[in-house]
Amino acid sequence: MPLVGAVVLGIATSLLVVAQAVLLGRVIAGAFPGGKSLDEVSGDLWILAAVVGARALCAFGFETSGRLGARRVVGELRASLTAHMLETRPAGLRGQRAGELVTNAVQGLSSLEAYFARYLPQLVLAVVVPIVILIYVFPHDLAAGTILLVTLPIIPLFMILIGLAARTATERRWRTLSLLSSHFLDAVKGIQTLKANDRAQRQVESLRETGEQYRKETMVTLRIAFLSSLVLELAAMMGTALVAAAVAIQLINGGLGFATALAVLLLAPELYLPVRMVGQQFHASTDGLTAANQCFEVLDTPAAVSVPAAPLPSPDPRMGPLVLEGVTFAYEGRGEAVLDSIDLRLEPGEQLALVGPSGQGKSTIASLILRLLDPSDGRILCNGVNLLDVDPKEWRQHLAWVPQRPTLFSATLAENIRLGRPDADEAALLAACADAGLDRLVDSLPQGLATPLGEGQRTLSAGERQRVALARAFLRDAPLVILDEPTAHLDAESSAAIGDSIARLSESRSVLLIVHRPALAAAADRIVTLREGLVVDGQDQR
Template structure:
């Protein structure tokens, strides 16, 4: 900020110097009859001032851009940290398309705000003050006109800016909705086509796009109206100054060079104030997106992180216990878990079964510290896990979810999510243990074959094996398997089941399943019903 203020003062002095020199050169060359050689020194000085103004403008732009990138980068980092650390289980009620639009395009627009609006604001404060300091001693009447007319522009800016902000917020909400709608359509192309709803979806996108177009035009109309009003106010002020200067010239109360300097300074006084309004309109998208991002950052964390964490327990040294656990999702009337009791002893394989929607995956999320319980205690070897750093605790866990995610990258990079520092030999061993050898031999570049967007698509069974390979590579003492064969056919399920049996050997395991055959391999079976666990009759 200090650098911007210094550049603002320097620019202001250069503006006044340029006007004074121009007035002196014109007065000497035309009424005075001097040749260009006579005013050569002033011309060189004027060229130097113009060059210096250009350097100051470059400095403003560069410093603003650097600061803007730093601010936007920090904001994106905070947003990412909020999603990954404070709310790792996801953002309920937030559509992914809206979030992407705000975080990428919206904050990109915010860069223009930080790069140009604050520097222009500095100029709008400093330049008029310096100009008025010069004008008043030389022409009091012109100075009084400038002083009286200058506040008119900010008043109009505020009035029009309020309308522009409302219109921009509506437009940005529509753009976020359009982005989310389009993303949903892309994800569900096959479903839409199979149900003969593709044309209806296209029509819906067209309607939303038309709404966005109308709101964009409304915002542009306000911006153009703002420019018209600000230009009109500046023009009227300059005209009044010109009239006052002309009267004084006729009466002989003002020198020609001074009159020219004052007349040249009049539009320079209004220019930075008008530019503030222009930069404000250019950056309203970014401000609106930033407001949405700040609302997200203000969301309370779903997972607590203690300021002074306790030592992280090892699941091999003691039982993992869930005692009296209550949990419910916002907007859902009934609690998902109500007084849940569950214990996994070291080396024990526990199967948790029950109908869909009973909260089995919620139990897994609580153990993974992706969620915090509303009530009850979650302990390992007597240590309350809410007093432990969640990241340290997760290093002792491996998780195979129902629908594993493959990220855009190579097969090796996807497997190394389990252990980023693993060498190629360890990755190959994990792939072999997960039964990925047939896939590896079929891939054109082996481990370096790209998967995900723009790469090779894998079947559900192959994706599940990649998730198992991550778990093999992680080699954690506590393993959580959440419906690992739920979406596979009988043949793939049997093959994955063999890999699961190898993975579970010698580990504590929570196995969340529907299929009795997989649950039968567990040491103990519990049924989750109405938020509580029940041990079925005959269970071993």
């Protein structure tokens, strides 16, 4: 909600509060036995009804604009979080639980609506309303104005003290909820493994323990919220009682008119109300603020992939070699480097097989070439151009990637294949399926390429998923193809079939093939062995 609009609504609400109290005082004083008739006060009653309606409209405007602002801010924050993950940390956040991140980005940020729609409007009213009320009260009743001015700061003081405890408790509770979400997500993903290893009951006990911890943290937060309400109500009640006593004494002594005395007495709780409501709405908004702070921590993580301010044109792998010069890389939190001064060269149209034991950095080289990571030291060049000087998105347009475990999204089979080339027509899609050996699967599905995939829909085997990834690569038709263990989890028959598709994909393209199987490596032009982050052997098979 724009600040100017909030201040204008706050001033309007403050003036309406004073007008309502003054009119009520006049009506009640006029209607007192021996006073005016109903017809004589009817004008004030109509004005009072209009004031009450206008005040309701201001409250509606506050909340509506706050909700609209909340949706805009939450949408922008989610978009920033997604962009940060996709553009600057495409390889993911190491050390960040997926369940915790999802809880913060979805449920947590949705709780920000209470902060924008209720807490911020009340904060504006808590500043503006007391000022306007005191401006009215002081000229009419100095004693009551002094009491209000002295007692008003007591409420914010209690709010600050209780708010600090509430924030700490909420952060603990939210961390526990995020941990519970992560545990539950792990249990759902690994339910077959847990049952096979007879550990399902232990996981249930773990979830129960975490849930009990979350219940305790929630009760602590609620106790603080109830204590806060009690203290704020007590402070407001005492202040109103003191004002009532001062007004009564002056009324008895004849130093104050009845209508004015009623107006001052009605304004006393109105002065404390927005300040008290700030405390209540603060507790309602702490979940959203805690989640937002954790999302900001993610946004503050350093970029894993740099984007140059003035990028050079992206080089074409068909026009020159891809060269790794002295490339070193170490993951965050690890002491030793995964790659240590690697030198590697891939000529245009060459098929290079990268072999070696697991965990030696082969997939890391693929991530570096894909610009999912940036090297800690050294350079990656294509046709003499340093890839750090190129926009990563433009460079990836020249690449096709077949990962070890292809990801299929909750979409149709056609949409999953079109991932790398959304504008591809039906003919190109069918040709890619045929080249990848996916045509038999498509023909066997009642809905064909329109078959929905994902949770609760059609599931694919490991071999079928690999064929989908290969179909993506065929459809993308990129000059440089990176295949990361494409047959790692397949049986011999499926591996042989996938191998035939890989051979077709490799024609007239530069190929980096990361493999364990000797049969696939044997088909490459050159084999490079990687061990302990170093190139230990290179074998030319041409």
